[in-house]
Amino acid sequence: MARLKIKAEVTGSVWKIEARAGQKLEPGATIMILESMKMEIPVVAEDGGTVAELHVAEGESVNEGQVVATLAE
Amino acid sequence: MSRREKMDAEFAAREVEARAMGGPEKLARRRAAGVLNARERIERLCDPGSFVESGMFATSTSNPADRDRTPGDGKVTGFGRVDGREAAVLANDFTVMGASSGSTNGRKIAHMKRVATQRGLPMVFLGESSGARMPDHMGSRGMGTLLGNDGTQYVRLRETPWAAATLGLSYGSSTWYSVLSDFNVMRKGAVLAVSSPLLASLAIKEEVDPQEMGGWRLHAEVTGFADQVVDTDEQAIDAIKAFLSYLPSHHNEAPPVAAVPAGSGEGMRDILALLPESRTRVYDVRNVVRAVVDKDSFFELKARFGKVGVTGLARLDGRTVGVIANNPLSRGGAMDADACEKLTSCVVLCDSFNIPLLLFVDTPGFVIGTEAERRRAPGKIMNLMSALQMASVPKLSVILRKSYGQAYLNMGGGRNSDEVAAWPTAEVSFMDPAFAVKVVHGMDPGAPGFDEALAEMDRASSVWDFAQVYAAQAVIRPQQTRDYLIRMLEVHRLRLTNGVGQHLMRAWPTSF
Numbered sequence: 071m072a073r074l075k076i077k078a079e080v081t082g083s084v085w086k087i088e089a090r091a092g093q094k095l096e097p098g099a100t101i102m103i104l105e106s107m108k109m110e111i112p113v114v115a116e117d118g119g120t121v122a123e124l125h126v127a128e129g130e131s132v133n134e135g136q137v138v139a140t141l142a143e
Numbered sequence: 144m145s146r147r148e149k150m151d152a153e154f155a156a157r158e159v160e161a162r163a164m165g166g167p168e169k170l171a172r173r174r175a176a177g178v179l180n181a182r183e184r185i186e187r188l189c190d191p192g193s194f195v196e197s198g199m200f201a202t203s204t205s206n207p208a209d210r211d212r213t214p215g216d217g218k219v220t221g222f223g224r225v226d227g228r229e230a231a232v233l234a235n236d237f238t239v240m241g242a243s244s245g246s247t248n249g250r251k252i253a254h255m256k257r258v259a260t261q262r263g264l265p266m267v268f269l270g271e272s273s274g275a276r277m278p279d280h281m282g283s284r285g286m287g288t289l290l291g292n293d294g295t296q297y298v299r300l301r302e303t304p305w306a307a308a309t310l311g312l313s314y315g316s317s318t319w320y321s322v323l324s325d326f327n328v329m330r331k332g333a334v335l336a337v338s339s340p341l342l343a344s345l346a347i348k349e350e351v352d353p354q355e356m357g358g359w360r361l362h363a364e365v366t367g368f369a370d371q372v373v374d375t376d377e378q379a380i381d382a383i384k385a386f387l388s389y390l391p392s393h394h395n396e397a398p399p400v401a402a403v404p405a406g407s408g409e410g411m412r413d414i415l416a417l418l419p420e421s422r423t424r425v426y427d428v429r430n431v432v433r434a435v436v437d438k439d440s441f442f443e444l445k446a447r448f449g450k451v452g453v454t455g456l457a458r459l460d461g462r463t464v465g466v467i468a469n470n471p472l473s474r475g476g477a478m479d480a481d482a483c484e485k486l487t488s489c490v491v492l493c494d495s496f497n498i499p500l501l502l503f504v505d506t507p508g509f510v511i512g513t514e515a516e517r518r519r520a521p522g523k524i525m526n527l528m529s530a531l532q533m534a535s536v537p538k539l540s541v542i543l544r545k546s547y548g549q550a551y552l553n554m555g556g557g558r559n560s561d562e563v564a565a566w567p568t569a570e571v572s573f574m575d576p577a578f579a580v581k582v583v584h585g586m587d588p589g590a591p592g593f594d595e596a597l598a599e600m601d602r603a604s605s606v607w608d609f610a611q612v613y614a615a616q617a618v619i620r621p622q623q624t625r626d627y628l629i630r631m632l633e634v635h636r637l638r639l640t641n642g643v644g645q646h647l648m649r650a651w652p653t654s655f
Binding site (some may be wrong): 079109111112 | 423424425447471472474475477507514577
């Protein structure tokens with residue numbers, strides 16, 4: 071099973087985590103929402119998949135390019 | 144046997160040999176893998192019975208032994224009609240010496256491109272090739288004989304559209320034509336690279352994973368060389384047909400006009416609902432685009448590359464348009480280097496083939512910071528700026544929400560489009576009001592007077608001030624957007640030149 075690393079597109083902080091580990095996501099589903107540049111920016115599972123691991127918690131700050139979740143395809 | 148019968152017998156026997164490609168075993172292996180062969184691909188592309196082969200009896204001649212085992216010299220070429228319109232086609236036949244580049248097939252490709260260019264036909268490349276044929280290219284005599292005898296081989300002046308599919312292992316020839324084309328669709332499982340993983344491993348002395356080196360994810364997400372990604376050969380060829388349906392056959396004619404599908408514009412009544420009420424929330428601008436253009440006509444390009452920007456072809460009232468948009472869904476719409484490059488390539492494509500441009504604007508500006516500078520953001524921003532200004536096709540922009548800073552100019556503001564329209568939700572200024580309060584008044588959120596200063600900045604960004612100075616030629620209700628754009632396209636039709644623009648960017652590189 072291919073594992074896909076999901077990276078943060080922006081530097082900011084984790085505002086809200088919407089998916090939980092083990093959850094199966096549809097293509098385009100929101101994994102978590104980051105707060106950056108005063109906007110709520112979603113981290114999206116473009117192809118869908120099962121959440122294998124969430125690497126950050128709410129309130130944590132993240133850098134652009136940081137792996138925030140791992141999905142299993 | 145009569146003379147005629149003898150002639151027919153020889154002809155038939157030679158035809159069978161040519162059509163046999165690399166032999167039944169190789170063809171059966173492809174079939175078992177669900178992959179079409181070169182001739183099946185052409186059949187899928189061209190209208191039934193319309194394909195006329197060029198060079199059916201051509202073979203390799205470099206080595207006497209190759210004459211009998213290189214039907215078509217590994218590249219099937221000819222002319223066929225694609226949805227009724229004449230096109231020149233090159234289908235690589237990987238079953239014959241890996242469709243490697245040889246002296247005869249080099250002449251076949253050159254002839255196809257010459258005819259396409261001189262007679263105004265789109266050129267289609269169905270790619271899959273192992274690169275330079277060995278040992279033909281070896282040694283100084285091999286090099287001198289095979290390479291560089293056609294100096295214009297890899298020059299694009301965009302006289303006619305080029306559409307490519309990357310359908311298998313592509314090294315050398317197929318890779319070059321895929322990246323030189325105006326459109327490249329990649330089938331999952333295919334590899335597009337300069338050279339094979341084997342050779343790469345030898346050169347850098349480490350294991351090279353073919354998918355990592357040249358697979359669809361790399362080209363869809365990182366390089367942008369794949370305009371679309373599909374699962375099967377059939378879908379790839381259908382994507383080429385769809386792409387060509389938006390384009391003229393050559394640069395001196397306007398794009399074809401299609402019938403307007405029933406149901407077009409029915410999303411307009413509720414279009415405002417697609418825009419969140421809060422300015423801090425994001426949305427997918429592609430839903431706005433799909434609502435405005437003719438039903439199901441949005442043909443997105445490079446969907447996974449530079450996602451802050453959205454590009455594609457579509458039809459508006461049956462006429463081909465190019466779409467460039469900011470997508471707040473990604474990075475809040477803050478434009479980065481990849482997005483600039485992607486938008487620039489769409490502007491160049493549209494300008495080269497007389498396709499009017501629609502701009503949908505919602506951007507807080509360009510991404511700034513160390514990473515942006517390292518990615519050469521200033522150069523990319525200016526490339527987009529020059530391309531948009533040089534584009535001589537009609538350009539119509541609609542500001543949906545934010546338009547800030549230099550990005551205002553890059554997205555059609557300040558006379559960089561022919562008409563600027565704004566929704567009442569538009570806000571235009573140099574920087575986000577909250578940052579402006581900090582820069583102008585030195586105040587942080589929570590400081591006394593901050594809220595009043597912010598309210599004043601907000602008011603000054605409103606659409607009505609913008610309309611008062613005639614920087615927007617129109618403020619439109621969101622639900623009028625489609626009708627407004629159809630009417631403005633009519634107003635701005637290139638009447639003086641029969642719909643043909645100046646193509647100032649015809650020599651712009653296809654990737655940069």
